[in-house]
Amino acid sequence: MMRPAELVEERFWERREDFVIMNPAATLPVLVENDGPPICGAWPVSxxxxxxxxxxxxxxxxxxPNADQRAEVRRLTEWFLVQFDAEVTGFLVEEKVIKRERARAGGDGAPDSGLLRAARSNIRMHMRYVDHLIETRRWLAGDRLTYADLAAAAAISVADFMGEVPWPEAEESKDWYARVKSRPAFRALLADKVRSITPPAHYSDLDF
Amino acid sequence: MMRPAELVEERFWERREDFVIMNPAATLPVLVENDGPPICGAWPVSxxxxxxxxxxxxxxxxxxPNADQRAEVRRLTEWFLVQFDAEVTGFLVEEKVIKRERARAGGDGAPDSGLLRAARSNIRMHMRYVDHLIETRRWLAGDRLTYADLAAAAAISVADFMGEVPWPEAEESKDWYARVKSRPAFRALLADKVRSITPPAHYSDLDF
Incomplete structure (x- = not known):
């Protein structure tokens, strides 16, 4: 009954016509199942x-199953999908990846050091919050693995790929992150690569 | 059983200590019920x-009740809560309200005309999309009023308050918006005011 999903790469920024018909917002993820309508966006898909x-x-x-616990999972999922992106990974990806690609194409590729400093200061705040949560909980939203752990670990893995997670200051979070990384569903993601960036040696190490 | 909610104004940007304890992201809305934990954010609350x-x-x-229809409601709710804000109301509020407040406080208050032009161009695209949806549907996500209508009408009302909705080009949307405005749950919102801005005469008119 639970067939694994077939992943399809979509360069959403190219706004391919058939893709925009599928999801007029031209965002990812999009889930297509049998002949049903496409399910668009992380909130709707989850x-x-x-x-x-x-x-x-x-x-x-x-x-x-409990409504209060579900609200806690959604709060933290949104935190890492939206707020962490706005304050950390959005800056890192723009300054360290997109600008580098633009430089290859002959454009201005100098990263803005003020924005990188802001992202580095912000991620420490976020990692302290993860530390704080994980001091009293086995998983981020309580005593079981939920969407919150997957959203948070996915967001953090983007920063970790660029060597931008201050692990020495985040001992509690590190243990939690190692546990998420070693889940079969998560492990495959660690093989994904970005052109022109070499991740640090610990990136895909499950016992880093 | 269905008591009306008691609304409490929270100047979230002041990051009041008790409020940040309640919602560490310091965002609105937050729903507090009896002795339960606070429910933080539009997605978790809905x-x-x-x-x-x-x-x-x-x-x-x-x-x-149907899973495909629920996904459609969530897709459009997120569209107006996130994308419309990023492309339209975020710019309008920053340039027309926040900068004016900053000018009162002696700071630089000149709105950026390039950003206002971008917001005005973007809202036409969004209104065309609403027109397109409402051509074949009674309400935004289908044949009944849903969260999608409330999110969209709330987002559009912010632009309308500033006289920034191109209604002459959006006939279908105008009829739909008038129907949402006249719902008892929505009508009260139209009495809310922003210091230093006078809304256009049609703003709170239910048969505009």
């Missing part, structure tokens, strides 16, 4: 998967 | 209300 598979997953369900 | 009241609302439920 809720859809829970609604169509959650009950059968029992204690492996990525949204817990 | 899902929480559906989970705790939705079933009893029957055909007035703001998320429809």
């Amino acid at each position: 809720e859809y998967l829970d609604e169509t598979r959650g009950f059968a997953l029992a204690e492996h369900r990525l949204l817990p | 899902e929480y209300l559906d989970e705790t009241r939705g079933f009893a609302l029957a055909e007035h439920r703001l998320l429809p």
Whole structure:
């Protein structure tokens, strides 16, 4: 019943016509299942998967059954999908990846050191918050793995790929992150690469 | 059973200590119910209300029962909460309201005409999309009023308050917006005011 999803790479910024018809916002992720309509966006996809598979997953369900706990999972998922991106990874990707690509194409490729400093200061605040949560919880939103852990670890992995996570200051978070990294569902992501960036040696190391 | 919510004004940008303890992201909305934990953010609040009241609302439920339809409601809700804000109202509020307040305080208050032009060009695209949807649907996400209508109308009302919605080009949307405005739940919002801005005469007119 639970067939693995088939991943399709979409260069969303190219706004391919068939893709924009599928999702007029031209954002990712988009989930297409059988002949159903495309499910567009991380919030809709996560809720859809829970609604169509959650009950059968029992204690492996990525949204817990209680309404208060579900709200906590959604709060933290949104935190890492939206706020962490706006304050950390958005700057890092723009300054360290997109500008480098632009320089290859002959444009201005100098990263803005003020924005990089802001991102580095912001990530320390976020990692302290993860530390704070994980001091009293086994997983980010409580006693089980949820969407919050996947969203947070995915966001943090982007910064980690660029060597921008201050791990020595984030001992508690490091242990939690190592546990998420070693999940079979997460491990495959660590093989993804970005042209022109070499991740630090610990990046895909499960026991870093 | 359905007591009306008591609204509390929170100047979230002041980061009041008790408020940040309640919601460390210091964003709105936050829903507090009895002795339960605070429910933080539009996505968690809307899902929480559906989970705790939705079933009893029957055909007035703001998320429809079918998983595909729910995904469509969430896609459009996110569109107006996130994308419309990033491309339209974010610029308008910054350039027309926040900068004016800053000028009062003796700072630089000149709106950036390039950003205002971008917002005005972007809103035409968004209104065309609303027109397109409403050509084949009674409400934005289908045949019933949902969170998508409330999110879209709330976002559009911010632009309308500043006289920035090109209504003459958006006939279909205008009829839909008039229907949302006249709902009892929505009408009260139209009395809200922003210091230093006078809305256009049609703003709170239900049959504009």
